[in-house]
Amino acid sequence: xxxxxxxxxxxxxxxxxxxxxxSFWQRPAPAETDSKGVHSITLPAVKSELPPGPNRDTxxxxxxxxxxxxxxxMQPAFxxxxxxxEVDKMRKTFGAPLTDAQAAQVVDYLVAVRGK
Numbered sequence: 001x002x003x004x005x006x007x008x009x010x011x012x013x014x015x016x017x018x019x020x021x022x023s024f025w026q027r028p029a030p031a032e033t034d035s036k037g038v039h040s041i042t043l044p045a046v047k048s049e050l051p052p053g054p055n056r057d058t059x060x061x062x063x064x065x066x067x068x069x070x071x072x073x074m075q076p077a078f079x080x081x082x083x084x085x086e087v088d089k090m091r092k093t094f095g096a097p098l099t100d101a102q103a104a105q106v107v108d109y110l111v112a113v114r115g116k
Contacts, residue, residue, distance in 0.1 A: 014066065049073055053112040055105035062098055063106065066090070077116040083107050
């Protein structure tokens with residue numbers, strides 16, 4: 001149980017650091033106040049650097065919990081076997097929260113855009 005809490009704490013700390021970095025480099029527009037005193041802000045849009053491919057939305061939603069999209073695009077071209085092993089490692093070793101169906105979709109995407 002403590003290991004699970006530690007992994008969760010580590011993920012939250014990483015996510016906080018990423019959000020802090022994004023907010024530092026991409027500052028939102030100043031808050032606007034309407035006549036009733038309600039504040040409104042516009043958050044910056046973080047453009048995905050992922051190339052088009054099958055299941056891109058799954059990759060963008062699940063993989064960036066732990067790392068940037070840049071980490072994906074800088075990888076060499078791997079075979080399906082190697083990509084499957086990499087995704088399994090992310091799930092089993094690092095605790096990536098992917099279902100079996102999502103993992104298969106991520107592998108399909110990786111093979112389509114970074115496969116050989």
